[in-house]
Amino acid sequence: MGQWLTSFPGIRLHIAEPIDHFVRYINITYGAFFVSSKKLLGAFISAVNALLDLIPWWLAILAVAAISVRCLKSRRKALLYGGMLFMVGLFGYWEMMCETLSIVITAVLFSLLIGLPIGIALAAVKGADTFLRPLLDAMQTMPTFVYMIPAVMLLGPGKVPAVLATVVYAVVPVIRLTSHGISQVDEEVVEASRAFGASRWQTLVKVQIPQAKPTILTGINQTMMMAVAMVVTSAMIGANGLGMEVLIAINRMESGRGITAGLSIVIIAILLDRLTQGLVQAGKEDPQ
Amino acid sequence: MRQEPPILEVKHLYKLFAPHDFRGDRKMAYKLLELGATRKDVLETTGITAAVSDVSFEVKRGELFVLIGLSGSGKSTLVRCLNMLHRPSRGEVLMDGEDITQYSEAQLRELRRTKVSMVFQHGGLLSHRDVLGNVAYGLEIRQVPKEERQARALEILRMVGLEGYEHEALGSLSGGMKQRVGIARALANDPEILLMDEAFSALDPLVKNDLQFELLRIREQTGKTIVFITHDINEAFKLGDRVGILRDGRMVQVDTPERMLEQPADEYVRRFIHNVNASKVLSVRNVMTVPGCIVKQSDGAHVALTNMRTSGVSSAYVVGEAMHLRGIITLEGALGVREGRLTFEEAIIKDVPLVDNPDLPIADIVPLAAKAAFPIAVVDEDHVFRGIVTKASVLSSFVA
Numbered sequence: 001m002g003q004w005l006t007s008f009p010g011i012r013l014h015i016a017e018p019i020d021h022f023v024r025y026i027n028i029t030y031g032a033f034f035v036s037s038k039k040l041l042g043a044f045i046s047a048v049n050a051l052l053d054l055i056p057w058w059l060a061i062l063a064v065a066a067i068s069v070r071c072l073k074s075r076r077k078a079l080l081y082g083g084m085l086f087m088v089g090l091f092g093y094w095e096m097m098c099e100t101l102s103i104v105i106t107a108v109l110f111s112l113l114i115g116l117p118i119g120i121a122l123a124a125v126k127g128a129d130t131f132l133r134p135l136l137d138a139m140q141t142m143p144t145f146v147y148m149i150p151a152v153m154l155l156g157p158g159k160v161p162a163v164l165a166t167v168v169y170a171v172v173p174v175i176r177l178t179s180h181g182i183s184q185v186d187e188e189v190v191e192a193s194r195a196f197g198a199s200r201w202q203t204l205v206k207v208q209i210p211q212a213k214p215t216i217l218t219g220i221n222q223t224m225m226m227a228v229a230m231v232v233t234s235a236m237i238g239a240n241g242l243g244m245e246v247l248i249a250i251n252r253m254e255s256g257r258g259i260t261a262g263l264s265i266v267i268i269a270i271l272l273d274r275l276t277q278g279l280v281q282a283g284k285e286d287p288q
Numbered sequence: 289m290r291q292e293p294p295i296l297e298v299k300h301l302y303k304l305f306a307p308h309d310f311r312g313d314r315k316m317a318y319k320l321l322e323l324g325a326t327r328k329d330v331l332e333t334t335g336i337t338a339a340v341s342d343v344s345f346e347v348k349r350g351e352l353f354v355l356i357g358l359s360g361s362g363k364s365t366l367v368r369c370l371n372m373l374h375r376p377s378r379g380e381v382l383m384d385g386e387d388i389t390q391y392s393e394a395q396l397r398e399l400r401r402t403k404v405s406m407v408f409q410h411g412g413l414l415s416h417r418d419v420l421g422n423v424a425y426g427l428e429i430r431q432v433p434k435e436e437r438q439a440r441a442l443e444i445l446r447m448v449g450l451e452g453y454e455h456e457a458l459g460s461l462s463g464g465m466k467q468r469v470g471i472a473r474a475l476a477n478d479p480e481i482l483l484m485d486e487a488f489s490a491l492d493p494l495v496k497n498d499l500q501f502e503l504l505r506i507r508e509q510t511g512k513t514i515v516f517i518t519h520d521i522n523e524a525f526k527l528g529d530r531v532g533i534l535r536d537g538r539m540v541q542v543d544t545p546e547r548m549l550e551q552p553a554d555e556y557v558r559r560f561i562h563n564v565n566a567s568k569v570l571s572v573r574n575v576m577t578v579p580g581c582i583v584k585q586s587d588g589a590h591v592a593l594t595n596m597r598t599s600g601v602s603s604a605y606v607v608g609e610a611m612h613l614r615g616i617i618t619l620e621g622a623l624g625v626r627e628g629r630l631t632f633e634e635a636i637i638k639d640v641p642l643v644d645n646p647d648l649p650i651a652d653i654v655p656l657a658a659k660a661a662f663p664i665a666v667v668d669e670d671h672v673f674r675g676i677v678t679k680a681s682v683l684s685s686f687v688a
C-alpha cells in the first residue's frame with residue numbers, strides 16, 4: 001500500500017498512438033495531395049537553387065560589398081563581408097551554400113507569406129491573441145526534431161519536408177512581431193485616421209502597417225535567423241547542403257570538415273543578418 | 289422667418305462605459321442618473337462609468353464653443369461623441385438638423401471626410417510621413433488626386449504659417465509646429481466643424497499663446513465652427529464665444545464668459561472661475577488705456593470730426609475744464625451738429641459707462657463691461673478723466 005505515493009500510479013493516457021494513427025490516416029487519405037504538393041514545392045526550391053547557381057561567384061561578392069558600402073556606409077565592412085563570402089568559396093562550399101540558401105530562402109518566403117497575414121489578423125481580431133499565443137509559444141519551444149517526424153511521414157525525406165519543418169519553426173517571430181507592432185501603434189494615431197473617415201483597411205494600410213514597419217522588419221529578420229538555425233537539423237531528414245556536411249563530419253569525427261562547414265553556416269547567418277539590417281536602415285533614412 | 293437651425297445640437301446625451309464582463313441592467317444606471325445620482329454613486333451601485341450624462345447644448349454656425357472641465361470630467365468622451373468615434377449610449381447629436389447617431393458606418397465616414405475634422409492633444413500625426421504627407425492625409429482618404437491634394441495641402445500650410453516646412457520629417461518639428469500640422473491636417477478637408485481636444489494643453493505658455501492667436505485668426509479667416517476642449521479656464525475665456533463647464537460628466541453651465549463671470553450657476557462654477565481671478569488680482573488702473581481721441585468741449589464739432597478722422601475712430605471723449613469728463617460724441621452726432629440738426633451740447637452722449645475709482649478690482653466691473661456699448665471711462669474722485677477700459681481688456685485681464 002502507499003505505492004502510488006512514492007512512484008507514479010499505473011494510470012496512463014495513451015495519446016501517442018492516436019497521433020500516430022492520425023498522421024498515418026492523413027498520409028493515406030491525402031497521399032495524392034502530398035505527392036503533388038511535394039512536387040510543386042520541390043520544383044520551387046530547385047528553381048531558387050538554379051537561380052542562385054546562375055549568379056557568378058564574383059558578382060555575389062561584389063554585390064555584398066556594394067550593399068555594405070551603400071547601406072552600412074563602411075568600406076571596412078564591405079571588405080570584411082566580401083572576404084567572408086570569399087572564404088566560403090575557399091572552403092569549397094560555394095555550391096553547397098547555394099543549395100542551403102535555396103532551402104532557407106524558400107522557407108523564409110513561405111514563412112512571410114503565411115506569417116504576415118496571420119500577424120495582421122491577430123492584431124485586428126480582439127481575443128485572437130489569447131487564443132493563439134500559447135500555440136505560438138508551443139511552436140517555438142517544441143524541440144525542432146519533433147516537426148521532422150510528421151513532415152517526413154507525410155512527404156518522405158528530402159528538401160521539401162525540411163522546408164516545411166523550417167517554416168513551422170521560423171514563422172513564429174514574424175507572426176508575433178507583426179501582431180505586436182500593429183497593436184503597439186499609438187492609439188491616438190489610429191483614432192485620428194478614423195476621425196478622417198478612413199476605413200479599417202485604409203487605416204491598416206496607410207497607418208498601422210507603416211507605423212509598425214520597424215517591428216515587422218525585426219520579426220522578418222528573426223525569422224530569417226531561425227531558418228538558418230534549422231539548417232543542420234533539417235539535414236537529418238535528407239536536406240543536402242552545408243547541414244549535411246556538418247552531419248557527415250560528426251559521423252566521421254572529422255573536426256576540420258565540421259568546423260569549415262559550420263563556419264560557412266555562421267557566415268551565411270551573419271551576412272543575411274547584417275545586410276538585411278543595412279537595407280532596412282537605408283530604407284528608413286529615405287524620406288517616406 | 290424661421291431661424292436657421294444650429295449647426296450642432298446635442299440633446300440629452302449619455303455615454304456609459306460598462307466593464308467587459310458586465311451582466312447587470314443598464315436601465316438602472318439611467319434611472320439613477322435621471323434622479324440626479326453622481327457618477328460615483330452609479331459606479332458603486334451598478335459598476336457602470338457614466339462618462340457623459342444628460343448633456344445638452346447647441347453650437348451656432350461660426351461659433352467658437354469651449355468645453356471645459358477637470359481631468360476625467362468627460363470632455364474627451366463628449367467630443368468623441370460629436371464625430372461618433374464613440375457611439376453615444378443614449379441621446380441625439382444633430383448636425384444641421386440630422387441625427388448622426390443614426391448614421392451607418394458609410395455615412396459616418398462621409399461625415400468625417402467632409403464635415404467634421406478633429407485635432408488631437410498629442411497631434412495623432414503619422415510619424416512615417418513628412419509634413420505634407422500628414423496634411424494631405426484626409427484628402428488621400430477621400431481619394432483626391434495626388435496633384436490636387438498636394439496643392440491644397442501647400443495652401444493650408446501657408447495659412448498656418450508652415451510654408452517651407454512641407455518636406456520636413458515630423459521628428460524635427462517642435463511641439464507647437466506639430467500642433468500646427470495637426471490643425472492644417474484638419475483644415476485641409478475644409479470641414480464645417482473643427483473639434484479640438486486639448487489641442488494646446490501640452491504646449492508651453494508662450495507657444496500656447498501664439499497658437500491661440502493663430503486659431504482666432506484662422507477662425508476669422510475661414511469662419512469655421514469650432515468646438516474647443518480645454519481644462520484651462522483662462523484659455524476658455526480667452527477663446528470662447530460661449531463656454532460649457534462639465535463636471536463629472538454633467539454640463540453645469542453654458543454661457544458667454546461675461547455672463548459666467550457675472551452669474552456663475554453654482555458654487556462649483558464660482559470656484560472654477562475664481563481660479564481665474566486668483567491668478568492675477570488686478571485693478572482697473574492696470575488695464576486702463578489712453579482713449580484714441582479726446583476733444584475739448586470748447587473746440588466744437590468741427591475739431592471733433594477732424595480729430596476722429598485723423599485718429600481713424602468713430603467716437604471721441606469730450607472733456608471740459610481740467611479734463612473733467614463730459615461724455616462721448618459719435619461721428620453721426622458730430623455730423624449732425626455740422627449740418628445744424630443738433631447743438632454740440634445735445635450731441636454729447638452723457639450716459640457713458642463710468643468707473644469713478646481706478647483702484648477698483650477688475651472683477652467688480654465685469655457686469656458693467658458685459659453690458660456696455662462703449663468702452664468704460666475711468667475718472668478719479670475729482671471726476672478727472674483718466675483713461676478707458678475696453679471690454680476686451682477686462683476679459684483678457686483674466687487671462688494669463
Ligand SMILES: Nc1ncnc2c1ncn2[C@@H]1O[C@H](COP(=O)(O)OP(=O)(O)OP(=O)(O)O)[C@@H](O)[C@H]1O
Pocket residue numbers: 305306337338339357358359360361362363364365366519
Ligand atoms: N474607454 C473607456 N472605458 C471605460 N471608462 C472610460 C473610457 N474612456 C473614458 N472613461 C472614463 O470616463 C471618464 C471621462 O473620461 P474622459 O477621458 O472623457 O475625461 P476628460 O475630461 O477628457 O479627462 P482628461 O482631462 O484627463 O483628458 C473617466 O472617468 C474615464 O475613466
Ligand SMILES: [Mg+2]
Pocket residue numbers: 363364365486
Ligand atoms: Mg481628455
